[in-house]
Amino acid sequence: MSQATIGGVINGVDVEQLGQTVQAVQSNPSLGTSQFRVVNRWINGGHNRSTIKGFYGAGQEDTTRTTPFVLDADEPLALLGKDHAANPAEYVLHALAACLTTSLVYHAAARGIHVESIESKLEGDLDLRGFLGVSPDVRKGFQAVRVNFTIKSNATADQLAELAKFSPVYDTLANPVPVSIHIESR
Amino acid sequence: MSQATIGGVINGVDVEQLGQTVQAVQSNPSLGTSQFRVVNRWINGGHNRSTIKGFYGAGQEDTTRTTPFVLDADEPLALLGKDHAANPAEYVLHALAACLTTSLVYHAAARGIHVESIESKLEGDLDLRGFLGVSPDVRKGFQAVRVNFTIKSNATADQLAELAKFSPVYDTLANPVPVSIHIESR
Numbered sequence: 624m625s626q627a628t629i630g631g632v633i634n635g636v637d638v639e640q641l642g643q644t645v646q647a648v649q650s651n652p653s654l655g656t657s658q659f660r661v662v663n664r665w666i667n668g669g670h671n672r673s674t675i676k677g678f679y680g681a682g683q684e685d686t687t688r689t690t691p692f693v694l695d696a697d698e699p700l701a702l703l704g705k706d707h708a709a710n711p712a713e714y715v716l717h718a719l720a721a722c723l724t725t726s727l728v729y730h731a732a733a734r735g736i737h738v739e740s741i742e743s744k745l746e747g748d749l750d751l752r753g754f755l756g757v758s759p760d761v762r763k764g765f766q767a768v769r770v771n772f773t774i775k776s777n778a779t780a781d782q783l784a785e786l787a788k789f790s791p792v793y794d795t796l797a798n799p800v801p802v803s804i805h806i807e808s809r
Numbered sequence: 810m811s812q813a814t815i816g817g818v819i820n821g822v823d824v825e826q827l828g829q830t831v832q833a834v835q836s837n838p839s840l841g842t843s844q845f846r847v848v849n850r851w852i853n854g855g856h857n858r859s860t861i862k863g864f865y866g867a868g869q870e871d872t873t874r875t876t877p878f879v880l881d882a883d884e885p886l887a888l889l890g891k892d893h894a895a896n897p898a899e900y901v902l903h904a905l906a907a908c909l910t911t912s913l914v915y916h917a918a919a920r921g922i923h924v925e926s927i928e929s930k931l932e933g934d935l936d937l938r939g940f941l942g943v944s945p946d947v948r949k950g951f952q953a954v955r956v957n958f959t960i961k962s963n964a965t966a967d968q969l970a971e972l973a974k975f976s977p978v979y980d981t982l983a984n985p986v987p988v989s990i991h992i993e994s995r
Contacts, residue, residue: 635854640889645941652944655937659898663906665927668821671910673903675895680887680937687886692895696907700873701866703826703915709861709878711908711978712845714900717859720849721882722897723990724857726940729889741851751841751866754912754977755831758838764980772992780992791940792897793988794950800982804909804973806958806966 636732645733647681654682669704670697715796716745716768722792723770730786731778739775768796822918831919833867840868855890856883901982902931902954908978909956916972917964925961954982 631638648655658679665671676691677684696711698704709717720743731738746769753763774783787793817824834841844865851857862877863870882897884890895903906929917924932955939949960969973979 635856636889644889645943648938648941649943652938655939655941655943655947657935657937659896659902659933659935661899661902661906661929661931663903663910663929663931665910665914665924668914669911670821671907671927673906675899675903678885678899680885685885685887688892692899694895694900694903696903696911698911699864699866699871701871703822703830706874709880710845711904711911711976712981713847713861713864713878714880714904714907715978715981716845716847717849717861717880717882718897718900718904719988720847720859721857721900724849724851725855725882725884725897728851728854730942738851741857743847743849745847745849747845749843749845749977751843752834752838753841753980754975755834755841756916756975757831757835757841761841762980762984763975764977764982764984765986768986768988770988770990772990773995774992775995778994780994783992783994784990787990787992789940789942789949790897791935791950792901793990794939794948795898795901796950796981796986797988798948798950799985800951800954802905802954802956802979802983804956804958804970804979806960806969806973808964808966808969809959809961 633732633735634728634738636729638732641729641733669702669710670695670707712747712749712765715765716747718792719768719770719796720745722790723787726790727783727787730789731776731783736776736778736782741772741774743770743772745770765796819918819921820914820924822915824918827915827919855888855896856881856893898933898935898951901951902933904978905954905956905982906931908976909973912976913969913973916975917962917969922962922964922968927958927960929956929958931956951982
């Protein structure tokens with residue numbers, strides 16, 4: 624069954640619109656070009672705040688968001704913060720859980736696979752000797768991340784894993800991303 | 810000047826406590842072992858929700874958080890969502906901005922460098938041909954991330970960049986992380 628003929632809404636995803644998006648990007652690859660953005664301001668100590676609004680996608684600057692999303696980050700007391708919000712490492716796990724889930728849901732919809740429920744539990748191992756500069760041979764970032772899904776659907780675990788792995792954030796973590804940092808000091 | 814003798818609070822960070830943490834992890838490396846966690850539940854379409862509470866650190870299960878942090882993710886209208894929240898790619902940029910900022914602030918404090926203000930603007934390039942499965946040779950994740958900081962302090966841009974790069978999330982993106990996915994299908 625092709626994407627165009629399934630029609631309707633599956634897993635909360637408009638399958639016809641999804642099929643049209645795929646076809647549009649296939650016939651005009653530049654429509655796939657996207658840019659996401661964040662502006663962050665330091666508040667104090669481990670506490671800072673991001674605002675998120677505009678992005679570029681589908682060949683144009685998106686203007687549908689009228690109000691920015693505001694996200695705080697902080698560190699827990701044990702890491703010398705005031706615990707106003709989740710910490711950056713936890714935000715990475717949230718991003719990964721969300722992206723794997725959405726990727727699975729969208730790709731399942733495109734294939735006519737109905738999903739009833741999805742829950743995931745994520746664990747990320749981090750050794751503070753890296754961040755603290757105590758051991759230069761210990762990596763600063765996550766040493767390993769484990770994702771455990773419990774999913775109700777009529778597909779097999781292997782099928783579902785294949786769909787989840789379309790996730791951009793999964794690829795972003797599993798493979799190196801070039802990150803450039805420019806600082807203007809005043 | 811050693812960390813122990815600076816004392817007081819710099820950049821909102823208790824420098825004496827920071828020095829004690831460094832010394833504790835130096836003398837007992839197992840105290841650096843940390844584990845962060847997220848539980849995520851799918852709501853509908855591109856909308857899902859994470860809860861974040863417990864973590865392991867400083868040699869024990871942390872119990873100081875009495876209420877979980879709740880984070881939603883969704884996709885914007887152009888990506889077939891309902892725009893209830895930032896999307897996963899934007900959460901990654903928030904995590905990176907927050908972590909670079911906090912790493913800079915903490916390591917500056919440890920060196921007696923006072924920071925007055927920090928703002929960062931991040932851009933992440935993503936080509937949807939990867940996610941949509943249209944072009945298998947196009948990567949699904951971020952192709953590049955650019956971070957532009959404007960910082961008021963008495964340190965040079967090079968010094969500040971060196972401090973920011975202690976960031977665990979920067980390392981998590983710049984270098985590959987083993988991510989294991991297990992699915993229980995019911």
